[in-house]
Amino acid sequence: MRFQANLISLKSENTGDDLVELLLAVPGEWKGHYSGVFRIDSADLEKMKLNFDARKIDLVIDYEHQTLMGCEAPAAGWIKEMHIRDGKLYGMASWTAKAKEYIKNGEYRYLSPVFNFEAVDKKTGAWIGCEIESVALTNTPFLDELEEIRANKNFMAKEKNMPENEKNGADxxxxxxxxxxxxxxxxxxxxxxxxxxxxxxxxxxxxxxxxxxxxxxxxxxxxxxxxxxxxxxxxxxxxxxxGVTPPQKTDLPKNDLFANKNQPQNDI
Incomplete structure (x- = not known):
């Protein structure tokens, strides 16, 4: 089963090799996709990375999933590495000049990975589990309700463009x-x-x-x-x-009213 998850917002964090770190997948469960319910856990993330590492070619980033449509599908960029950090899957990608302009001008802002949870090895036909088949630039991400991820993206972009004193102030x-x-x-x-x-x-x-x-x-x-x-x-x-002493109980005096009742009458 294949899912175009439209998962994550872009993060513009360049490395020394002019690669950009992109958040590709996070654990969770989603029930509203037209292909049905799908779930990603930590084991799936590990499997995605392992399957990518086994590839001999880079993973394509296209426009609006054109690769899946069987038509002309120019690349917007290429994912060259994957790594897992803090329980999330990231990719290191390079952009084409055209894609850079789109992103710079705000014309494309989000990513949509295509997850295949029943992938098989193309040579042997053996089942290999979950993999990312491609990633697309899009402005209509399926999982745009993931506010935390979008907030992280906004914070990172803002921090990158801040002067040093503003960064310190933000900290x-x-x-x-x-x-x-x-x-x-x-x-x-x-x-x-x-x-x-x-x-x-x-x-x-x-x-x-x-x-x-x-x-x-x-x-x-x-x-x-x-x-x-x-x-x-x-x-x-x-x-x-x-210092308080309870009052002592006192015996009532005996009633001697009839003490002499047995005396002879003449002794009274």
């Missing part, structure tokens, strides 16, 4: 934003911890007061006062309780 701003985010997260965590400590302190205060009432060290009528004291200063309340 400082990014670090500040990261620092502010960390501070906000720490404040939220601290607030949560404070709430948990306050709830625990209140439970301990209530437990101490209830225990004092049960131990007869505190009358029921002083419960609210004791709760306020314990919640404010639990240790102080406990010290207070140490």
């Amino acid at each position: 400082v701003a990014a670090l500040k934003a990261q620092y502010d985010a960390q501070i906000t997260a720490l404040k939220a965590e601290l607030e949560t911890s404070r709430s948990e400590v306050a709830a625990l302190s209140e439970q301990l205060a209530e437990s101490a007061v209830e225990g004092a009432i049960i131990a007869n060290k505190l009358p029921e009528g002083q419960k609210q006062w004791a709760l306020s004291y314990a919640k404010t200063d639990l240790n102080g309340f406990k010290e207070f309780l140490k």
